[in-house]
Amino acid sequence: MQLIQKVRALVGDPDFQQGARDMASPSLGLAAWGLVTGVTMVKSGLSLPLACGMSLLVFAGSAQLTALPLIASGAPLWVLLATAFCVNLRFVIFSAQWRSYWAHLPRWRRLLNGYLSADLNFVYFVKRYPDPVPKPGQQRYFWGGVAINWPTWQVCAFAGIFLADRIPTQWGIGFAGVLALLGLSYALLSERLLWWVAVTAGAVSIATYSLPLKLNILCAIIAAGAVGWWLDARKVRHE
Amino acid sequence: MSEAMTWVALFGLAAISVLTRSFFMISEQPLPIPDWLRELLKVAPLAALVAVVAPEIFMTQGHVITTWQDARWPAAVAATGYYFWRKGILGTILVGMAVMLPLKLGLGW
Numbered sequence: 001m002q003l004i005q006k007v008r009a010l011v012g013d014p015d016f017q018q019g020a021r022d023m024a025s026p027s028l029g030l031a032a033w034g035l036v037t038g039v040t041m042v043k044s045g046l047s048l049p050l051a052c053g054m055s056l057l058v059f060a061g062s063a064q065l066t067a068l069p070l071i072a073s074g075a076p077l078w079v080l081l082a083t084a085f086c087v088n089l090r091f092v093i094f095s096a097q098w099r100s101y102w103a104h105l106p107r108w109r110r111l112l113n114g115y116l117s118a119d120l121n122f123v124y125f126v127k128r129y130p131d132p133v134p135k136p137g138q139q140r141y142f143w144g145g146v147a148i149n150w151p152t153w154q155v156c157a158f159a160g161i162f163l164a165d166r167i168p169t170q171w172g173i174g175f176a177g178v179l180a181l182l183g184l185s186y187a188l189l190s191e192r193l194l195w196w197v198a199v200t201a202g203a204v205s206i207a208t209y210s211l212p213l214k215l216n217i218l219c220a221i222i223a224a225g226a227v228g229w230w231l232d233a234r235k236v237r238h239e
Numbered sequence: 240m241s242e243a244m245t246w247v248a249l250f251g252l253a254a255i256s257v258l259t260r261s262f263f264m265i266s267e268q269p270l271p272i273p274d275w276l277r278e279l280l281k282v283a284p285l286a287a288l289v290a291v292v293a294p295e296i297f298m299t300q301g302h303v304i305t306t307w308q309d310a311r312w313p314a315a316v317a318a319t320g321y322y323f324w325r326k327g328i329l330g331t332i333l334v335g336m337a338v339m340l341p342l343k344l345g346l347g348w
Binding site for chain 2: 028029032033036046047050053054057058059060062063064066067069070071074077080081083084085086087088089090091092093094095096098099102103107110111113114115117170171172173175176178179180181182183184185186187188189194197198200201202203204205206209210216217220221224225228229
């Protein structure tokens with residue numbers, strides 16, 4: 001009874017509603033992205049329970065899409081996890097920012113908030129609270145966003161999972177996942193220097209493709225990191 | 240990967256989600272972030288994505304494609320064009336698929 005009252009108070013809260021409204025505006029894009037992820041999981045060979053499990057457990061679109069070709073080709077677990085970690089490194093950067101808002105919470109709450117905070121949650125939260133200090137209402141605003149983001153993502157991913165078998169394999173719908181990753185890569189090209197990083201990563205990944213254990217991915221990341229480092233150092237020297 | 244092994248991988252990936260998203264919130268004390276780490280964190284996500292995407296577009300069964308009759312590269316070019324025109328990821332996917340499907344199904348590329 002108390003729980004129902006608490007939930008009702010939360011849903012009626014203006015901060016919660018604002019969080020939900022802000023998250024609703026990009027939800028069409030989020031829905032399409034979830035749908036593509038759902039279809040791709042099944043098309044890359046995951047069984048229905050595995051695909052559902054992946055969506056509910058991992059809850060990270062780009063890491064899921066990146067992991068799928070690796071799972072399909074039987075890459076070793078450590079390569080899979082290391083690659084997913086690298087794809088998720090942007091969240092590591094976000095978490096440094098989240099800390100300034102959530103540091104006062106107990107650890108399990110910090111981890112829960114962290115787990116549920118996808119890209120959009122971060123973008124909208126930081127837009128609404130540009131000063132990195134705790135303020136009343138932030139928790140409720142955050143949960144309003146989660147209340148839209150999480151179900152939208154899961155419902156659409158499940159729709160994709162169950163619709164996937166209606167689509168013939170030879171259509172190559174899984175390529176939509178590759179295109180999604182391509183678009184996401186372009187979205188990360190915020191500086192000219194990063195183009196060279198991307199070209200290096202792509203070329204090294206293809207050149208070292210015949211290495212066992214999908215080590216080409218790690219080679220590409222290390223080479224790209226070195227190129228980024230070198231270009232940055234050169235830029236600083238010229239300034 | 241076997242079914243059981245894939246489940247292990249999924250729990251591992253879930254752990255990675257929690258670990259990366261709360262990385263600097265795990266410890267009670269704030270962790271210092273050195274400059275070189277900031278630098279590496281900046282390029283690693285892009286590098287990891289491109290490293291996965293490039294072979295999926297330009298390679299077939301472990302070899303670089305030698306024929307231009309492959310539906311994937313025109314799709315990638317069209318998707319790229321759309322992205323830099325309009326910036327939306329959804330449109331990028333739709334345009335790429337709209338180019339790939341006719342080439343693949345109609346011409347058998």
